[in-house]
Amino acid sequence: MSTRRTHLPVSLVVAPDRGDSSDGELGRALRAGSPWATAETWQRFAPGVIMFAKRALGSESEAQDIAQEVFLRVFAKARTLRDPERLRSFVFSFAIRVLKTELRARKARAWLSFHRPETLVDLGGELTDMESRQALRRFYALLDRLAPRHRLVFALRHLESMTLEEVAAHLEISLSTVKRLQERATSKLSRWIEADPGLAGFLDDKGFVR
């Protein structure tokens, strides 16, 4: 069969690509206020921030809002970036701060409100079966019950696969505190899951738990 095209009706012309610049070069440009650096910073780091927020909150739309807030702060504080080589950490530290604020605000809203807001999980993925989606909705409903600090540690450790040391560094707390928070979060979640036969049943049906 003939599959190669010899003629293309449209030519795409693009500007010089700044994507090859290192994080350090980008960090310096951002700090100096170069116009191209803001767009490049977004293109380079927004996917990671959005994925982090999506996995932590279980919501695609909220993750987009978080990313907007994170990058507004990053650009506003770009001049305070001391080590341009650590631009990635700089961005991620804002992501953690914004997420922590959002989790606290959620908790406060849950306390102030007479009814708990419903968890409508949307990770933007292609989960093809309803049972898995339901299991995820229940999972995120359980995460909503955790204290913000516990949830943040759980998200970084288990959803972002960070080491305990990395979690401690990002949250600027001691390793022993991270261990304690992580153990408490895990213990609470597993206890709640065991008390939810529907959730355990779903996973048995799906063959996740043997």
Add this chain to the structure above:
Amino acid sequence: MTTPGGGKGLRTLAALTELARASARPPTPVELDGGLDALRARGDVGKALRRASRRSLFRLSLVGALAAASAVAVVSVVRSGRQPWRAAPPALTYSIEGGSVVDGGYLRESGGGGIKLSFVEGTEFILTPGTRSRLRAVDASGARIAIEHGTASFQVTPAPAGDRRWQVDVGPFLVTVKGTVFTVSWDAATEKFELKLRHGRVTVTGPVTGGEIALRAGQRLLVDLPQGETVISEPKPEEALDVSAGPAAPAAEPPPERPSVARAGKPAAASAGERRWGVALAAGQLDRILAEAERAGLKATLERAPGDDLLALADAARYRRRMDLARDALLAARRRFPDSPRSLDAAFRLGRVEEASDRGLAPAIEWYDEYLTRAPTGTYASEALGRKMTLMSKLGGASRARPIAEEYLRRFPAGTYAGPARAFVRGAP
């Protein structure tokens, strides 16, 4: 490894964590561009970004003027994107002839000659006139297109490293492609699916296929949903190799070829079920159905009753406000008969059950979504979308219902929910 540990609860937690990790989809280049646009619209950052954009635009316009002079005058749309993490594969660009992409990714025909999508690496999608389709995603890793009604031909160029993924949603079926030439048809009215594979290989999943079906070159797959019939046939060699032949019309009747691989008829249990509780349900004998189920034992009934009996039991339970039993019956039907079209019906009915129960609106919306994803042109599609619109307005206000209302009016302008949908679009409710 960051698995939360041992024990049933901990193992389940580990599985859920893994599920959450695996389910999150990275943002597409289009979504990223949208995010950047949103940032541009905000404060000082917006000013800086707009300045950068204007400079790039000026540079582009000089080069672009030269390029445009030599470009063929075609109606086309070019989208590009880049994977922002690490070594990104080349961006996938495409052009459209004979139509354009409108809101929601729908492909609108501009003439009467069908639509052709040409991707830069050689892949082509050709939609015959009148075909209703939607471009669901295009990114560096491939594309996904949905055929809601009509016929389309595909010529997919194999990627050197096999790292591109092409997927075609055809009615409730999903065709996954890797370097192949095929034609696919979906008739929404008769619910008949046909795929003619000329070269390469594809896999098809969907209702009644009995799991994933892998097809090899020259094979034809026909699925008749109302009859619950799947036929894989081997056409005559000259027909199979006739690449120049136009796309086939939606299959109106079984093909003349001799079935050679599989034929899966409607489960006998289903017709037996119709003779039992289906008739009783039609006669309004709800209590009789419930009493018989209880006499036989609810657990045993859920495990052994034919599919249609389970649906009849669910309806009887729902009408008698026994929502837990209705839910259990529908979940049992889906678990035991996952490939049956009735499994899709069960998804819609689960939405109704959740609406009527006290679990909140989110589960109902999820079931309607499930139905709409699996059966976008199914019997209850209009109803499911209408119910979803109504529930979203209750859950998040008119602003969240409005996009669904717009979709509803586009798809079902004369549907039952068209009136409320117009009100949402006008901003009245």
